Each structure stands twice: as C-alpha cells, then as structure tokens.
Amino acid sequence: GAVVSQHPSRVICKSGTSVKIECRSLDFQATTMFWYRQFPKKSLMLMATSNEGSKATYEQGVEKDKFLINHASLTLSTLTVTSAHPEDSSFYICSARVWASGTSYEQYFGPGTRLTVT
Amino acid sequence: GQNIDQPTEMTATEGAIVQINCTYQTSGFNGLFWYQQHAGEAPTFLSYNVLDGLEEKGRFSSFLSRSKGYSYLLLKELQMKDSASYLCAAPSGGYNKLIFGAGTRLAVHP
Numbered sequence: 001g002a003v004v005s006q007h008p009s010r011v012i013c014k015s016g017t018s019v020k021i022e023c024r025s026l027d028f029q030a031t032t033m034f035w036y037r038q039f040p041k042k043s044l045m046l047m048a049t050s051n052e053g054s055k056a057t058y059e060q061g062v063e064k065d066k067f068l069i070n071h072a073s074l075t076l077s078t079l080t081v082t083s084a085h086p087e088d089s090s091f092y093i094c095s096a097r098v099w100a101s102g103t104s105y106e107q108y109f110g111p112g113t114r115l116t117v118t
Numbered sequence: 119g120q121n122i123d124q125p126t127e128m129t130a131t132e133g134a135i136v137q138i139n140c141t142y143q144t145s146g147f148n149g150l151f152w153y154q155q156h157a158g159e160a161p162t163f164l165s166y167n168v169l170d171g172l173e174e175k176g177r178f179s180s181f182l183s184r185s186k187g188y189s190y191l192l193l194k195e196l197q198m199k200d201s202a203s204y205l206c207a208a209p210s211g212g213y214n215k216l217i218f219g220a221g222t223r224l225a226v227h228p
Contacts, residue, residue: 034215041218043205044161093160095216107151107216109160 002028002098006110013084013117020080021113023094029074030096034107035067037093050077084117092113120144120210122219129225130196138191138222140206140211151226152180153214155203164204193224201226216221 003026008043014021019092031052036044048069049057054070068080081088099105121143130136142150149168153161167173167189168180179192191204203221210217 041223044218046215047216049215091158106163106166108163109153112160114158 002026002096002106002108004094004096004108004110006094008113009111010114011116015085015117016083017081018082019084019115020078021092021094021115023074023077023096023110024081025096028096028098030077030098031074032075032097033071034068034095034097035077035079036093036095038093038112039070044093045108047079052077081115084115086117089115089117121215122206122208122217124204124219124222125204127218127223127225129183129227130193132196132198132226132228134196134201135192135194136196138193138206138224139150140189140191140219142187142189142208144208145212145219146210147184148214150180150182150189151209152178152189153177153207153218155205155221156213157202161205186222196226197228198228200224208228 005024006024033050035047038044046059047062050069050071052071052074058064066082071077091112093116094110095107097105097107124140151166152164154164155161165180167180172181177194182189203223205221206219207216
C-alpha cells in the first residue's frame with residue numbers, strides 16, 4: 001500500500017508554545033489530506049480536510065486559528081498547534097487518499113504524532 | 119446526518135471465528151472501510167466495500183448490504199496478534215471525508 005509519513009512521532013512542549021507536525025505522502029501525490037486527533041481509547045475525530053493550494057476545511061468546533069493547516073505541495077501537509085495547552089495533548093494522525101480507479105479509492109494513515117503539552 | 123454504530127468490545131478464542139458488525143447512516147453512500155488499530159499506533163487499512171456482497175482477503179473478509187446500511191468484518195483462525203480495535207468508517211459530505219465509528223476492541227485469548 002501507499003506510504004504516509006509523519007514527523008515528529010513524539011513531541012513534548014511547554015504550554016504556550018507552538019508545535020508543527022508534518023505529513024508526507026512518500027510515493028504518491030495527494031491533493032487531499034485529512035487531519036484527525038484521537039484521545040485514549042476513543043475513536044478518530046476528524047479535525048480538518050487539507051487541500052493542496054487552497055484553504056483547509058475545518059470541522060465544526062475546531063478552531064482554525066489554533067490548528068493551522070498548510071498544504072503547500074502535493075506531498076506535504078502541515079498542522080501547527082499554536083499556543084498549545086495541556087488539553088491539546090493528544091494523538092494526531094494524518095491521512096491521504098489514493099484513487100484506485102475513477103470511483104474507488106483507499107485511504108492511508110500516517111504513523112501518528114503523540115503530542116504532550118506540559 | 120451521519121451515524122456509525124459498532125459494538126464497543128468483543129472477546130474471542132484463539133483459532134476461532136469472530137464477526138464484528140457495523141451499521142451506518144450517511145448522507146449519500148460512497149463505500150465502507152474497515153481499519154485495524156493496535157494501541158498507540160495509527161490505523162491500518164483492511165478493506166473497502168462499495169458493492170453488496172462478501173469480499174475475502176486471506177483470514178479477513180468484509181460484507182456489505184447497502185439496502186440495510188450494514189456491514190461486517192469476519193476474522194477467521196484468530197491469532198493473539200489480532201487483538202486490536204477495529205474501526206468501521208464511511209465517507210460522508212464534502213471531499214468524502216472519512217467518518218469513523220467508535221471502534222470495537224477485540225480481545226483474543228488462548
């Protein structure tokens with residue numbers, strides 16, 4: 001299957017600082033990537049849809065000024081958590097879509113980034 | 119609206135067969151996904167069904183009935199390493215964004 005990478009895999013930062021997480025599609029181009037967060041023992045919650053060359057589309061309740069998304073190229077999307085607080089501590093996972101045919105696709109996930117805000 | 123339901127937890131015995139059910143309601147239909155997620159790791163793709171019927175991939179099979187809004191994941195010859203969460207997901211809305219169910223935590227015991 002297609003490979004999606006994320007960096008860093010783990011990050012610890014102090015409250016009030018900003019953290020950038022990178023998501024890359026390694027062997028394919030992704031016009032659309034998705035960012036999710038996951039709390040322990042909970043399912044994935046979609047935060048936003050990242051579109052190459054345009055503004056991200058945020059889900060209801062997700063602050064766009066706090067979670068800045070930039071999809072600068074067909075292989076890279078970044079999520080920046082600004083002015084992080086302990087409640088932002090979570091597992092952040094990106095995902096990219098690969099079209100298998102005109103109507104069929106698969107969606108692959110990066111390995112995730114565990115953010116801890118102290 | 120959209121809603122995806124699956125059981126919270128299941129247990130099964132090594133070597134046995136287990137079926138994990140999923141019911142869904144989405145605006146429009148563009149297929150249904152199953153993912154496996156081990157604790158602390160990202161989900162890995164298992165299957166994608168867009169047509170009715172059963173699709174088999176080795177020990178794992180996935181079934182879809184669009185008229186009933188129902189799918190199941192069938193795991194055969196269970197192994198200890200199959201202990202994980204199994205997530206049912208369906209594309210919905212703009213960009214067919216993937217919406218997940220709460221996940222079913224499967225525990226396989228000897």
